[in-house]
Amino acid sequence: MNRDDAHRLYDEHGPALLAYACALLRDPSAAEDVLHQVFLNVIRGRAAVAQDVKPYLFRAVRNTALNHIRGQAREVELADGGVWLESPDGSTETALALQSALKTLPDEQREVMVLKIWGELTFEEAASVIGISPNTAASRYRYGLAKLKEIWQ
């Protein structure tokens, strides 16, 4: 994959991939570093991009983010490090409120929710990214959605 193709993919999927990395790491700054690392590897040809590009990129972000977490001696509980979602009315407060609500969800539910809603992946694709069955992904999504609705509204 050449440099222009990689940049095109970054423009197209960058925001959703960043949201996913934020959901995994809960630190927008570290999430952006992870995203850059993934794309630099793609540009340098260190990563063989699969046919199915979109799920591949989400999987690469997941693996890099998990490596990042493992690399930390001890995961520090992070405060709200920044806004990674933009509210339709442009309100930072609303965006932060949703982010806080998302943070209260169990990791596995939050992960599927971000993949499905902002990554726009199907349950099959989300399941392949995480390495679970599509039924499990759908179930986590439903539970997460219900819980988020309860917390946020």
Place this chain on the structure above:
Amino acid sequence: MTMKSGPEEFEFRLKQFRPRRPATIPDERLQRLRGPIWVAVAAAIAAVMLIATWMKTPSSDQPPVDTTTLTTLALERPDEFDAALARISRASLPDVTQPGGALHQLAKF
């Protein structure tokens, strides 16, 4: 416009939020150069230190060191040849006569 209810409506509301755009990818060529830049900086520092050390070394009379000059001197002016060899040895060999030098150490045996 169709009316949505329950989870679908909530899902729709969530989708109205958009993930923010990440910063541009750092220039991969600069990233690639990061290693060699550090090597170059380290080499430059080492060179500067070497030059500084060399400049601090006290200068001595520059004896004739090339073999052609020495051969000419040996054939034509043997006295000057001896003097040149003495200068070279003073400049390039350790002073064995100084206190604690090799001769003093050997004299103990």
